Amino acid sequence: MPYTTMLIKNNIINTILLISLVFFSCNPSYSDDVQNKEVLERSLQGSHRSEANRLRDKYRHPVETLTFFGVKPNSNVVEITPGRGWYSEILAPLLRSNGEFTAIIYDADLTNNAYLKKLNGFYKTKLGDNPEIYSNVRLEEINHKSPIFDLDSSADFVLTFRNVHNWAKSGTTDEMFRSFYKSLKTGGVLGVVEHRARSGTPLSQQIKSGYMTEEFVIKTAEKAGFVFSAGSNINNNSLDSKDHKKGVWTLLPVQRGLSDKEKIVYAKIGESDRMTLKFVKP
16 A cells, blocks of 8 residues: 655755756656765655654765665665664655655564564554655565565665564575565665674674674575675774674664663764675676
8 A cells, every 4th residue: 555755844945855856857867976965865854754863864874875775766666674664764755756665564464573563553654644755655565484575576776774683583584685686677786784793703693693794694695696796884883892782782772771871881882883785686
């Protein structure tokens, strides 16, 4: 069931956004990175974004990340298990006029996991409460125990942010990546952002800590048929020692099990050190 795109109450921002959409609709190639970045920046300014989500921008570098992957306003983009929709808030307005945006979420009727049920409801409510923003978002619901889907080689981009550790824990990583491959066009891009473990970290420790090795992600993608294209240091964080007592969840934004004093100390680290990897379907 479709959902939509952007309501900005500020008249000045509305005018700027309208001008940009007219400009880009007349220029379907969107070949200039500077122009793409300008449109991405406008997506970040939407009044639909909460202050808490805006605070994550400095850690997650969405403009630089999406530019690195190559996403443009006329792209067909699929976001995998978007959680509470942090990136969806940026992608939906970016793609609403000339692109396509599909969110893959877990079907609440096919799981007994209370957290996944909650996320399903939260995401649907988010879309439904803001039809001016999200009415063009397409939803595909999948079984989290057998996450097989096929969008018939229609997507330009499949994007996933901080999810690989969850699939490793549930043993569904290979199925996920095979579904990504089936959903992309030839030449399509798989973009992965994930918490990064030190090279050589045992898989059991990766799953426990939430930090995955680049080797694991690259090997999994190549097994599915992808070719590794490039990596970026956009989301690197040298302050992250990766040896926290509650794993990656010790850091922002979760800060699990910390006292108030500890939260202040760990907040200085920021969010996790993350790999940013781009793969291509040959």
